[in-house]
Amino acid sequence: MSILSRVSEALNPRHLAVQWTREGRVSGLLRAILHELPTDSDGTVALEVDGQAMFEAPFRADAAGKANLTIHTHLLQNGPRKLRVRTRHGDDARATSIEVRVDNDGALAAKVREALSAQGVPLAFLGDCDASYYADAGLKSWVDAPDAAERVEAMLADGRIDASEAGMLLRFLRDGFVILDQALPEAMLSAADSALDDAVAAGYQGYELGSSQRLEQMHVAYPAIRDIWLHAPVHRFLSLVFDAPSQPCQSLVYVFGSQQDAHQDTIHLTPFPAGQMCGVWFALEDVREGSGELMVYPGSHRFPRVYMKDVGAAKVRNGDWSEFGEKVVGRWAQLLGESGIQPMPYMARRGDILVWHENLMHAGSIRRDKSLSRRSVVTHNFASGAVVYYDSSGDVGYVHDVEPAV
Numbered sequence: 414m415s416i417l418s419r420v421s422e423a424l425n426p427r428h429l430a431v432q433w434t435r436e437g438r439v440s441g442l443l444r445a446i447l448h449e450l451p452t453d454s455d456g457t458v459a460l461e462v463d464g465q466a467m468f469e470a471p472f473r474a475d476a477a478g479k480a481n482l483t484i485h486t487h488l489l490q491n492g493p494r495k496l497r498v499r500t501r502h503g504d505d506a507r508a509t510s511i512e513v514r515v516d517n518d519g520a521l522a523a524k525v526r527e528a529l530s531a532q533g534v535p536l537a538f539l540g541d542c543d544a545s546y547y548a549d550a551g552l553k554s555w556v557d558a559p560d561a562a563e564r565v566e567a568m569l570a571d572g573r574i575d576a577s578e579a580g581m582l583l584r585f586l587r588d589g590f591v592i593l594d595q596a597l598p599e600a601m602l603s604a605a606d607s608a609l610d611d612a613v614a615a616g617y618q619g620y621e622l623g624s625s626q627r628l629e630q631m632h633v634a635y636p637a638i639r640d641i642w643l644h645a646p647v648h649r650f651l652s653l654v655f656d657a658p659s660q661p662c663q664s665l666v667y668v669f670g671s672q673q674d675a676h677q678d679t680i681h682l683t684p685f686p687a688g689q690m691c692g693v694w695f696a697l698e699d700v701r702e703g704s705g706e707l708m709v710y711p712g713s714h715r716f717p718r719v720y721m722k723d724v725g726a727a728k729v730r731n732g733d734w735s736e737f738g739e740k741v742v743g744r745w746a747q748l749l750g751e752s753g754i755q756p757m758p759y760m761a762r763r764g765d766i767l768v769w770h771e772n773l774m775h776a777g778s779i780r781r782d783k784s785l786s787r788r789s790v791v792t793h794n795f796a797s798g799a800v801v802y803y804d805s806s807g808d809v810g811y812v813h814d815v816e817p818a819v
Contacts, residue, residue, distance in 0.1 A: 429500055429507035434809050439513045440522070441801050442542065444809040445482045445498050450474035456502035458482055460537050463495050468537040481540060483809060487526045487800070488536045489515045521657040521798030525685065528552045541728050541807025544720035547685040547800070554688025555656055556770070561586050574653060582653060589714030589773035595646050596764035597695055604637035605697055609666060609788060611635070620668075623783065625705070627791075628666040638664055641695055641790050643815060647766060648794070654768075655689055655796035660812035662690075662801070665791040670705020671777035674742055675749060675756070678771045679718045682793050683804040687718060689796035690771040696761035697788035704785035706778050707767075708756040713774035716748045720804050728807040737805065749774060761789075 430448035450456070452474050460468040460482065474480045482498060494515050499508040517526065528550040538546070555564055562583060569579040577594045585591040609628075612635065613620060617628050632639040642664050651659035662682065684690040700706055721728060724740040756776065759767060769775060795801050801810030 426499065426506040426508040429498060429509040431498060431509045431511075433511060434811070435513075436511065437514065438516050438814070439486050440515070440517045441486060441799070441812070442809045443484045443486050443513070445484070445496075447474070447480045447482060447498070447500065448478065450478045450480060450500065451502045451505060452476060452478050454502050456500055456505075458539065459499045460484065461497040461499070462489060464497075468535070470539055472539050482537060483539075483542060484537045485529060485534060485800070486515050487517050487522060487529055488534070491515050491517060517798065519657060519798045521655070521686075521689070521796055523798075524552060525798060525800060528686075542683075542802035542804070542809060543722060543807060544683065544804050545722050548722075550685065552686035554654075554686055556586060556654055557688045568653075578650065578653060581650060585654065585768065585770065588709075588711040590709050590711075590767060590769040590775075592761075593646065593650060593766040593768060595766070596762075597641065597644065597766060599764070601637070601640055601644075602697060602764055605641060605695075605790065606788075608635040608637040609668065609697070612666070613668060623669065625667075625669050625672050625777075625780070627671065628668075630664055631666045632661075632664040638666060638790060642792050644695075644766075647693055647768070647792075650768060651691055651693075651794050654691060657689070657799075658797040659691075659794045660797050661815065662793045662795055662810065662812050667789045667791070668786055669783075670707075670780050670787040672705055672779055673777040675708070675710070675745055675774050675776035676742070677716070677719060677745065677774060678769075678793065680720060680741060680805050681803060682771065682795075682810065683720075683802050684771065684795055685800040685802075688771065689799040690801075691794055692769050692771070693792045693794065694759075694761070694767040694769070695790040695792075696763055696765045696767075697790065698763050698786065700759065700761045700787060701782075701785050702758075702760075703780070703782035704787040705780035706758040706760065706787070707789075708776045708778050709759055709769065710749065710754045710756055710774040713749070713752065713754050714770040714772045716752070716772060716774065718772055719744050719748075729805050741805075745774065 432446040434444040455473050458472050495512050497510040532550045565582045568574045581591050632642040642661050648659040682690050724744050726736050726740040795812050
């Protein structure tokens, strides 16, 4: 290529094919999934923010011609920003731009920004999301602090919470889970029953009656499930746990028990700071013995958190959970064995709402009577302002900007 051609391509690079995980308003982690890249040579990738060079690194696309560039938007100033990503492989120069509005607002986001900056966490990185980026950043949720019970007492004394909320918070701190004092109204339960009946009849996501398959993201297609997903009393309690507004991540609906091995959610739905995610279980019917009851391990939320890096496990790819099962599930089993904590069946009544700490060990027991259903809705929720990712897969997490339903 001539010098003139090189200059022309530098000034007018080819279009870089990119899929962004979010557009418009962005917060937390933002990923640019680069497509259609050369696979036979090394290259460089660079990020510009408002025309200023902020990141550059060598890289090589995978066999499919893809690469991931992930941005910690906490480390950008809030407000309108123009992001430009450039790649170069020899004479092959490509670029693309996007205009976004960075909105990492609130006290928690400010603490996260300060912690990431203090520990030198990079603005951008290539490859997988991983807990190693946050190992030394030092933030903890107040619920994991030694003085958490005293904090609840102070919140009650100054009128921020009432006696019912104080009692629920103290049980949550002690056991790692709590059944909320206020159950789901019967009207919401009936509407959810109808929605689930319709989904089963329609074969939603290929569901076959009798299986332990979970129905994912039903809140998108069924308003009755969305109402549960956004149930205001739940998000009020979660906002107390998080000391920040609560944002829902996903919904999972079950007709029968999951039969899932004992596990922590931390490794799958991973927040920074740790402690800023909770699961919620809504019972759509009375749980019966032998139906594959949810099992909880009281106090196990105080176990060490297990991340992929801690056990030397590679990220899960293409649905292959074999190494995960050997190393991660093996480590969980070791922790349970050493602790002596025994599982407790959660014999919920219709309408009961269970909230659990992200690090609580819990499981779905064996369905001894496969004729018995165990209809339920499960949601996972993060604190607004947290970094959200999935350590098991290395993917960027996603939360929804919504107002809880009354």
